[in-house]
Amino acid sequence: MAVAFALYISPKEEVPKGAIQYIKDRGQLVAVLEPNSLNYFIYKGEAFGFGLELMQEFSLYLEVPLKVIACSTLAQAFYYLDYHVADIMAYNLPVTRQGKNLAQFSSPLLEDRLVFVQQSAESARRDTSIGFITSLKELQNDTVVVQQNPFFQPLYERFLSKTGRNVALKNSNTTFEELFQMVSSDSIPYTLCPETLALVLNQAYPNTDITLAATKAYPMAWALNHSSDSLLAILDYWIDSISSKRLMNKIYRNIYTNPRVVNHFRSDYFSLVSSRISPWDEQLQHYSKLFWWDWRLVASLMYTESNFVPGLTSHKNAYGLMQMIPETAEIYSLDTSSSASHQIMAGVKYLKWIDRQLPPEIRDPRERASFILAAYNVGIGRVLALRRKAEEFGKDPNKWHGNVEYYLLSRSRSDPYAFADTLREFPVNYAMDGYVDRIINRYYHYLNLVPD
Secondary structure, eight states: OOBOOOOOOOOOOOOTTOHHHHHHHHTSEEEEEOOBTTTBEEETTEEEOHHHHHHHHHHHHHTSOEEEEEOSOHHHHHHHHHTTSOSEEEEEEEOOTTGGGTOEEOSOOEEEOEEEEEEOHHHHHHOTTSOOOSSGGGOOSEEEEEEOOTTTHHHHHHHHHHTTSOEEEEEESSOHHHHHHHHHTTSSSOEEEEHHHHHHHHHHSTTEEEEEEOSOOEEEEEEEOTTOHHHHHHHHHHHHSHHHHHHHHHHHHHHTSOGGGGGGGGOTTBTTTOOOOSTTHHHHHHHGGGTTBOHHHHHHHHHHHHTTOTTOBOTTOOBTTTTBOHHHHHHTTOOTTOOHHHHHHHHHHHHHHHHHHSOTTOOOHHHHHHHHHHHHHHOHHHHHHHHHHHHHTTOOTTOIIIIIHHHHHTTTSSSTTTTTTTTOOOOTTHHHHSHHHHHHHHHHHHHHHSOO
C-alpha cells in the first residue's frame, strides 16, 4: 500500500473544552484554504499564498503544527468548519450582517470589492457579437454568472440594485477564478469577481475588462465556528497586533501587489493551470512504484534535496537531483554524468534499502516514512543510534515526532540530553525547521493541489 497521509473526518461533536484546548489536544491547527492565484497555490515545487503564509505564522504563534485542507467548494469548506474538522475557514469573506448568521468573523484582514468582469472593448471591436458595457445601467435582461456563495449574496444583492434589477444572476459551483477564465474564453458573457483577484487575472487574461465596480469596498475576514470564542479572541489579538499587521502588509505586497505573480500563469509548474510539480514527474511516478511510495512524497524529498535543479554539488560532495554522497551513489552505479532517470531510480532504491534496515516493530506507515526520510538525510546508523538513545531515556523508539526526533534536533546543545527524561516541549518552530517535517508538510500541499 502506498504511503499517504489521509484526512480523518470525525462525527460532528461539541467542543466542551473550548476551541484552543481542542486544538492543543488534537495537536494541530486545521485551516481550510481556497486554491486560487493569491490565497493558496504551488509554484515550481513550493507552496505559497496570502492565506497560507498568514496561517503558517498564526500556527507558530499558537505553537502547534498547521494542517491545511484545500477546498474549492464553499459548501464543503463550511461543512468542515461546522463539524469541527477545521478550525478556521481562511477565505477572504466579506463581513456582512447576513454572514454573521453563518459564522463568526475574525478581525478584518483587508478590504475588497466586487468588480464586473466582461470581455474587453478591443475584443468587442473585433467581434461585433460581443457587447461592451460602459455602465451597469446598460445591462438589460442579461445574465451574470456568479459563484454560489451565501457570504457574498448580500454583495450580489447590492450589485442588482445598482443595475436597476434588470439582470438575472445565475449561481454556479465554480470558483471566482474559473468564472473569470470562462469570460475570457467567451464561455459566459459576464461574472463578478473580488477586485484583488481580478487585478491579477486581468493581467493573465488581457482580453478581459474589470473597470466597472459592482459594489463598494467591504472589510474581508476569516470565518470561525460560532462555538470557537477562545480561538477567535486569540486570533483577533494576533491580527490586531502591530507586528502581525507589519507581517500582513509584507505578505500582501509579496502576493497581491507583486507584478511577477502574473508570470505564474506562463509556467508549466503552477498548480492553478497545470498538474505538474517538476520536469521529472513522469520519472518520479514510474520509479516510486519500486517502493510503493506516493510519487509526490518522493518529489517533496527531491525538492528538499535539490530544488529540482540537476547538477548541484553540496559541500559534502553530494550531487544530483537526489543529492547522494559518492559512497552511496557508487553502489547504484551513479556518477555526476548519470541521467535524471538513473538518479531518481537510485534515490528510490536507496529509500527501499533504508526501509529494510529499520526494525519491523516500527509498524505505523507514517512513522516508518519519517524514519526513512531522516535516515536519507543523516544516515541509517545515526537513526538507529538515536532510537537506542530514545529508549534509554524512556521515550518510544518507534515514534519519530516528539521521541526519536528530539535527539536529532537537540544534537547541537552542550548538554543535549539534560531534559531527555521529561516531555519537554520542542521549540515553537520545530515542525517547520525539521528536515522530515519540511518534506511531509510540502507533501501535504502536493496532496492538496496536485492530482494523483
